[in-house]
Amino acid sequence: MEPTKAQQEANNDKLRDKSVGAIEQSNTASDELDIDAILAGDKPAFEQLVIQESPRLFRVIVRILNDDDEAQSILQETFLQAYQRIHTFRRESKLTTWLYAIGINLARATLRKSRRLSSLEDQDVERLQPSFSRGMFVDSPVEWDPGRMADLSDRKRIVRKAIEKLAPDYKAIVILRDMEEYSTEEVAKMLGISSGAVRVRLHRARQALRELLNPHFKKEAART
Amino acid sequence: MKIVTLIKTMLGLAPNCEKVNQFLGDYMDGSLPENLRTQFEEHIAMCKCCKPYMEQYQRTIEWTHDCRCNELPEELVEHTISFLRKNADYPQS
Numbered sequence: 319m320e321p322t323k324a325q326q327e328a329n330n331d332k333l334r335d336k337s338v339g340a341i342e343q344s345n346t347a348s349d350e351l352d353i354d355a356i357l358a359g360d361k362p363a364f365e366q367l368v369i370q371e372s373p374r375l376f377r378v379i380v381r382i383l384n385d386d387d388e389a390q391s392i393l394q395e396t397f398l399q400a401y402q403r404i405h406t407f408r409r410e411s412k413l414t415t416w417l418y419a420i421g422i423n424l425a426r427a428t429l430r431k432s433r434r435l436s437s438l439e440d441q442d443v444e445r446l447q448p449s450f451s452r453g454m455f456v457d458s459p460v461e462w463d464p465g466r467m468a469d470l471s472d473r474k475r476i477v478r479k480a481i482e483k484l485a486p487d488y489k490a491i492v493i494l495r496d497m498e499e500y501s502t503e504e505v506a507k508m509l510g511i512s513s514g515a516v517r518v519r520l521h522r523a524r525q526a527l528r529e530l531l532n533p534h535f536k537k538e539a540a541r542t
Numbered sequence: 543m544k545i546v547t548l549i550k551t552m553l554g555l556a557p558n559c560e561k562v563n564q565f566l567g568d569y570m571d572g573s574l575p576e577n578l579r580t581q582f583e584e585h586i587a588m589c590k591c592c593k594p595y596m597e598q599y600q601r602t603i604e605w606t607h608d609c610r611c612n613e614l615p616e617e618l619v620e621h622t623i624s625f626l627r628k629n630a631d632y633p634q635s
C-alpha cells in the first residue's frame with residue numbers, strides 16, 4: 319500500500335518527535351509495532367520499526383565496528399535487507415531479534431573483511447583465561463588499586479580498547495549481554511547458537527577482558 | 543581459608559578455586575542452584591584468590607555496561623529513512 323501524502327507527512331512529524339527521546343523509547347515501545355502491517359509490506363509500519371530500533375541497533379553495531387560512519391551505513395543496509403527479506407520472517411522469534419541477527423551478521427562480516435590488526439583471534443581469548451594447577455590459581459590474582467580505578471574517563475578509554483580487542487564472536491556476545499543486557503536466549507537467537515554456547519563464550523570473554531584490564535588497574539608491589 | 547572448608551575442599555566435598563571459577567557466570571546471573579551457591583559463597587568469602595578475582599570479574603561486567611555508546615549521530619533515524627525511501631523497492635498493493 320503506497321501511503322498518501324498526508325500519511326507520509328504525519329509519519330515525518332512522528333519521526334521528528336520520536337528521534338529526540340529515541341534511546342529511552344527503543345527499550346519500551348515494542349508493543350507499538352504493527353507486525354502484521356510490517357509483514358504485509360506496509361511502508362509507514364516498517365518506518366515505525368526504523369524509528370523505534372535504530373538507536374539501540376546503532377549502539378550495538380558501532381561497538382562492534384568502532385567506526386561511526388561504517389556503523390551508519392551498516393544500519394541502513396540492515397533495514398534495507400530486512401525490508402527486502404521480510405517475507406522470510408517466520409515469527410519463531412521476536413521481529414527485533416530477527417532484525418538484530420541481520421545487523422550483527424553484516425557488522426561481523428565487515429569486521430572480518432577489514433581484518434583489523436588490533437583484534438585478537440579466538441586462540442588469544444583462550445590464552446587469556448586463568449590457569450589452574452590442582453584446582454588452585456597458578457598466578458594469584460592481585461587486588462586492583464582504587465586510585466587507578468577512580469579516573470572515570472581514563473577507565474572508559476581502557477575498557478573500550480579492551481572490548482575492541484576481543485575476537486569478533488566474543489565481542490558481539492559481550493556487547494549484547496553485558497552492554498545492552500539482552501537475555502541469554504535472545505542473544506542465542508540473534509547469533510544462531512545455543513544458549514549454552516552463549517554462556518560459555520560470555521564467561522570466557524569476561525575473563526579475557528578482566529585479564530586485559532588487569533595490568534592497568536592492579537596494585538604495584540613497589541612503585542617507584 | 544577456614545580449616546573446615548580447607549579440609550572439605552581437599553576431600554573434594556567443597557569446590558576448589560577452579561570449580562568456583564567455572565560457576566562464576568552462573569552465579570552472577572542467579573542461575574546457580576541453591577546448594578552450590580552456598581558452597582560457592584563459603585569459598586569466596588575465605589579464599590584470598592577468588593575474592594579479588596570475583597570482584598574484578600564483577601567490575602568488568604559493570605564497566606562494560608558503562609561503555610554503552612550514548613551519543614547518536616545527528617539525524618540517524620532521518621538518514622536511515624531517507625536511504626530506505628531512495629533504495630528500498632516498496633511494493634505496491
Ligand SMILES: [Zn+2]
Binds near residue numbers: 559592
Ligand atoms: Zn579460591
